[in-house]
Amino acid sequence: MTKKILSLLSVLLLLAILVSSGCGGNDQASGPDPGPAQEGEETPESTVVKVGMVGPLSGGAATYGQSVRNGVEIAVNEVNENNEIEGVVLELLAEDSEGDWSKAANAFSKLAEQDKVNVIVGGVLSSESEAGGPIIMSAQIPTISPSSTATGLTVGNPYLFRNCLSDEVQASQLAEYAVTELGLSKFAILYTNNDYGVALKNAFEETAGSLAEVLAVEAFMDNDENFKPQLTNIQQQNPEAIFIAGYYTEAAKIAQQAKEQGLEVQLLGADGFYSPVLVEIGADAVEGAIFTAGFHSGDESPAVQNFVTKYRELFNEEPDMFAAQAYDAARIVIEAIKTKGTTPEQIREGIAETENFPGITGNTSIDEEGDTIKDVLILKVEGGAFDRIR
C-alpha cells in the first residue's frame, strides 16, 4: 500500500516540477520582450515581427547555441526598448536542435511553417544550416547563419545568408599573412577531422603550398588527448610553424605537448582558438600563438564596448565570437526591416543588399551568393590576453 502511495507521490511531484518549470520556460521566452501586458497595449498600432533562432541549446555544442541566442536577444531587446523601428515589435523564438541536424530540420520546419516567422537567425553548426537550407528555401523564409562556415553553403539558395567568414577565406588570408608578414616558409598542418578542420586544412594547404612549403599534414579527432604521434612526425620534418585547424581545447593541449617535446615553432590557428579557455589550458605554451578571428572583445570602439557591457550585465559572462556574430546577424536583419519592410520577401531583399554594414565584427557586405565579405582580424596571444595585430 505504502509503495503505491509513494509511487503516486513521486509522479505527482514530478508533474509539479514539470508544470512549474514549464511556466519558467514561458517566462524566459517572453522575457526579452517588453512584457506581455505592454505588448497587449501596443498591438493595435504595432506589427509583431517574429525572429526565429535555431541552434544547439542543449547537448555537447550547447555553448555555441546559447551564445548565439544571447547575441540575438540583445539585438532584439535594443530594438524593443528604444522603439527603434516605428510600429514594429520584435519577438524572439529560439528552438533547440540538440546539435543534431535532423532535429534542426524539425526546428526550421516548425519556425517556418508553424510559427510563421518572418526571418530566422541560424543554424549554428554547419550541418544544421545544410539541413535547414532546403526547408527555408521552399518556405521562402530568409535565414542568416551567424556561424556556419561550410564551403559553398549559401550557393544556389537565395534565402540563405551567413554572417561569418568562410573557412577558406580565413585560412588563405592567414597563410598569406604568415608568409608575407611573418616571413615563415616551412609549414606543418594539424587538423581536426570534421568539416571545419578539413575546410581550413584544404584552404591553408593550397595557399601556403603555393607561396611556400607545406611539409607535413596530420589529422586528429575532436576530444583526442594525446597528440604525440602526430607531433613526432611533424618534428621530423622540422617546420617553422604549425597551423592547428581545430578548436581551442585541442589546440591548447597540442601546444603543451609540442612544448614538452621541445618543438619550438610558431603556432597558427583560426577562429576556433578564440576562447579564454585557450589560455587557461595552454598557459605559456600558447603564448605568441597567432590566429584569425571574427571578433575581438578588447576592441575599443564604442559599438563593441556597448555590446560587451550589455552582454556582461545580462548574462554575466564574456561574449564570444558566436554571440558577436549573432548580434551582427540580427542587426543586419533589423537594418533590412528598417530599409525594406517586414515581410519575409522584403527582409530577404534587404539582407541581400547589405553593403558596408558597420558591425561589431567589422564592416560587412553580403555578396550575390549570400556570403559575407569582411575583414579578417588577426589576433596574437600576448601575456595571456588576445591582442589585435591586424
Added chain:
Amino acid sequence: MISAYYLQIIILVGINIIMASSLNLITGFTGQLSIGHAAFMSVGAYASALVTLKLGLPFFVSLLCGGLVAAFFGILIGIPTLKLKGDYLAIATLGFGEIVRIVFLNLEITGGAVGLRGIPKDTTLLWVIISVLVTLFVLYRIIRSRVGRALIAIREDETAAESMGINTTYYKILAFGVGAFFAGLGGGLFSHYFRYIQPNSFGFLKSIEYLCMVVLGGLGNMWGSIIGAAALTAIPEFLRASADYRQLFYGAILVIMMRLRPQGIMGEEILSKSNLTESPFLSKLKLRLKKQKNQDI
C-alpha cells in the same frame, strides 16, 4: 492540407517505425541486444544516396540498394559476433557502429565530415506509408511463421532451441540480415527526405534512441515498436512549447514510463493475459541472479 511541419513529423514517425520494428526483430524477438542499429541505417542512407547521386538510378532502385547493402553488412557483422551473448554482443555492435561512423567520416566518396548534400527530395508521404506497410507486413509474416517461432525460441532459451533442432546461428544471422535490410530502407528514406546526410547523426546516441523506442514500446511486440517510435518522435516536438525545459520533460517522461511500466507500453503480459507480473526477460534475469548468489555463498 496539413502544414509542412506536421508532414515532416509524420514522415519521421514513419521512418522511425521502420527503424524500431526492424530493431525489434533483432532485440525484441530474437533476444540479441544490438546497439548499432543506426549504423545499418547510415549504411543504407549513404548507399541509396550515392546510387541516386552517382548513378542516377530511380528512387525505388536506390531504396532497394540501400536495404541490400545494409543487409549485407548485417550478415557480415552477424557472422563473427553471433557467438557472443548479451553484453558482449552489445559491445561488439556498439563497436561496429563506431567503425561505420568513422569510415564514413574519412571516405572521400561519402564527402567525409562535410557529408553529402544535394540529394533529390524523393521521399514523399506515400513512399513512407508504403514502406512502413511493407516492413510491418513482412515482419509480421516472419514472426507468425516457423521462422518467427524459431527466433522466439532462441530468445527464450538458446540451448533448448538448439536441442530442438533449430539452427540458431542461421536464424540469428537471418534476424540480423532482415533487421539491417529494413534499417537500410529507413536510411534511404531518411537521406532522400532531408536531402543531406552527415556521419555524426548516425552515432551511438541514435542507436540508443531506437533501442529506447523498442524498450518503451515493449520488447517483442510489434504494436509496441509502432507506439514507441511514434511517441518518442512526436513527444520532443510537442515539448518545444516548454523551451529550455524540453530535455528535462523528455527525460522525466521516460523515467515515469519505466517506473510505471518496466515491461514497456505493450509489454508481453497484456497480450498473453497471464498472471506473470514480470516479463520473461526479467524473471530469467532474476533467476540467474539468484543462482549466482547461491554460488557466491
